[in-house]
Amino acid sequence: MPQLQKKDGRLKTAFRYIARGGPTADGIPARVRNEIAEREAAAERLIGWVQLGVVVFFATLYSIAPRAEGSGGFNFVPITLAAYFLFTVLRVVLSYRIVLPQWYLIVSIVVDVALLCGLIFSFHIQYQQHPAFYLKAPTLMYVFIFISLRALRFDPRFVLTTGLIAVGGWLVLVAYALVGDMGRMHITRNYIEYLTSNAILIGAELDKTIVILGVTAILSLALYRGRQILFDSIQDHAAAEDLKRFFAPEVATSITGADETVMAGQGETRNAAILLVDLRSFTSTAETLAPEVVMRVLARYQAAVLPVIEQHNGRVDKFLGDGILATFGAVRPSEHYAADAMRAAEAIVAAMDKEAAAFNMLGWPKRLSVGTAVACGGVTVGVVGARDRLEFTVIGNAVNLAAKLEDANKVQATRALTDSDSYERARAQGYERRDCEVRPGAEIAGISHPVDLVVIA
Numbered sequence: 001m002p003q004l005q006k007k008d009g010r011l012k013t014a015f016r017y018i019a020r021g022g023p024t025a026d027g028i029p030a031r032v033r034n035e036i037a038e039r040e041a042a043a044e045r046l047i048g049w050v051q052l053g054v055v056v057f058f059a060t061l062y063s064i065a066p067r068a069e070g071s072g073g074f075n076f077v078p079i080t081l082a083a084y085f086l087f088t089v090l091r092v093v094l095s096y097r098i099v100l101p102q103w104y105l106i107v108s109i110v111v112d113v114a115l116l117c118g119l120i121f122s123f124h125i126q127y128q129q130h131p132a133f134y135l136k137a138p139t140l141m142y143v144f145i146f147i148s149l150r151a152l153r154f155d156p157r158f159v160l161t162t163g164l165i166a167v168g169g170w171l172v173l174v175a176y177a178l179v180g181d182m183g184r185m186h187i188t189r190n191y192i193e194y195l196t197s198n199a200i201l202i203g204a205e206l207d208k209t210i211v212i213l214g215v216t217a218i219l220s221l222a223l224y225r226g227r228q229i230l231f232d233s234i235q236d237h238a239a240a241e242d243l244k245r246f247f248a249p250e251v252a253t254s255i256t257g258a259d260e261t262v263m264a265g266q267g268e269t270r271n272a273a274i275l276l277v278d279l280r281s282f283t284s285t286a287e288t289l290a291p292e293v294v295m296r297v298l299a300r301y302q303a304a305v306l307p308v309i310e311q312h313n314g315r316v317d318k319f320l321g322d323g324i325l326a327t328f329g330a331v332r333p334s335e336h337y338a339a340d341a342m343r344a345a346e347a348i349v350a351a352m353d354k355e356a357a358a359f360n361m362l363g364w365p366k367r368l369s370v371g372t373a374v375a376c377g378g379v380t381v382g383v384v385g386a387r388d389r390l391e392f393t394v395i396g397n398a399v400n401l402a403a404k405l406e407d408a409n410k411v412q413a414t415r416a417l418t419d420s421d422s423y424e425r426a427r428a429q430g431y432e433r434r435d436c437e438v439r440p441g442a443e444i445a446g447i448s449h450p451v452d453l454v455v456i457a
Helices: 002-018 030-064 078-098 102-126 129-136 138-153 156-178 191-196 202-246 247-255 284-285 289-310 337-354 356-361 397-412 421-427
Strands: 267-279 316-318 323-328 370-386 389-395 416-419 437-442 451-455
Touching: 030 078, 078 102, 102 129, 102 138, 102 156, 129 156, 138 156, 138 202, 138 437, 156 202, 267 289, 267 337, 267 397, 284 356, 289 316, 289 323, 289 337, 316 389, 323 337, 337 356, 337 370, 337 416, 337 421, 370 397, 370 421, 397 416, 397 437, 397 451, 416 421, 421 451
Parallel strands: 370 416
Antiparallel strands: 267 323, 267 370, 316 323, 370 389, 416 451, 437 451
């Protein structure tokens, strides 16, 4: 008894899996589900256009092709093509105006198959033959176009539905032929007689039915397998797009496009410039303000600084509260990384001066001042952390020097500092400013030897 219940449970699970079209969207974020729905809606529009193309093609072919001989009855083909054309145009128009509901898609499938079966049925009227005559019509093969069309949506339920409705329609045609006037038709096992008369070969009709079911089953199985891949790929694509918002585009691409899993300890050494930006007295002032005011000011500050960094070919490595660590030539090699960093430091100071009134309007009680520092040298660009918690970053003496130089802004009463080696390297790369003040032999906290400072601002 328990085994029977277990088997019954598996059957119910399998039936639910088939009925819902494969895996559920449980656990998938709403924005990813919305993207899946948008792609399915786009697929329905594509199906409509393909259907329209098919009907126009066959209407054109019918209008220019020589007429078949031997047809003495009423010709239903023009009416069928016209009706199908109007229905398809309506379907395309609606697909752009609304999300087509599932019941309408089922109706569309029924109409497709009904028009095809009706056209096949009309042959015995048009050619004034027994209904068994239409069983040999090659027009039946068009059913595979309708079945395969539904595969464009990547939802196996519609392929399965089309195939089952097509089999049902064909069996109705076979049944009608079987109950027709037996005086003019009979069932045979002779293949030659089947081809040369209005006799019915049951095996041939079974073959057609099996082929339709087989193609439907194979396509449906492929789509059931592919739908999970579709869900995963859309979710991975959304994750990759989100990743680009947290990392520089080159970093995100190197992570998502890596041939092997990214591991801690991977990295490479490059010559680069490090730019550190920090707000003066931000923490102490922020403690006196409402949180929403602080966040608005912080957002406006970052909105002013980030474009400047990007415009000068820099990449933000990380946000340090109200501080920003940016790199030039680290993520992507550059021949003018030092000059770019110096120009960015100048431009950030100018941008903050320009935004001074805006910060006051947002509720900042005094002038919002910024300090910046640039240091150049060899850095290691790579991945640090443990297996389940990784971070892409830069490490090296230049990073440490930039941090200490930025702190020195407070002592030196400056807003942008660099050391003489970085300054000369920037000039060699095209940095043209020559009126910077030099302060030789300055004592910098955390550095054991005197440093020749260059005041950028």
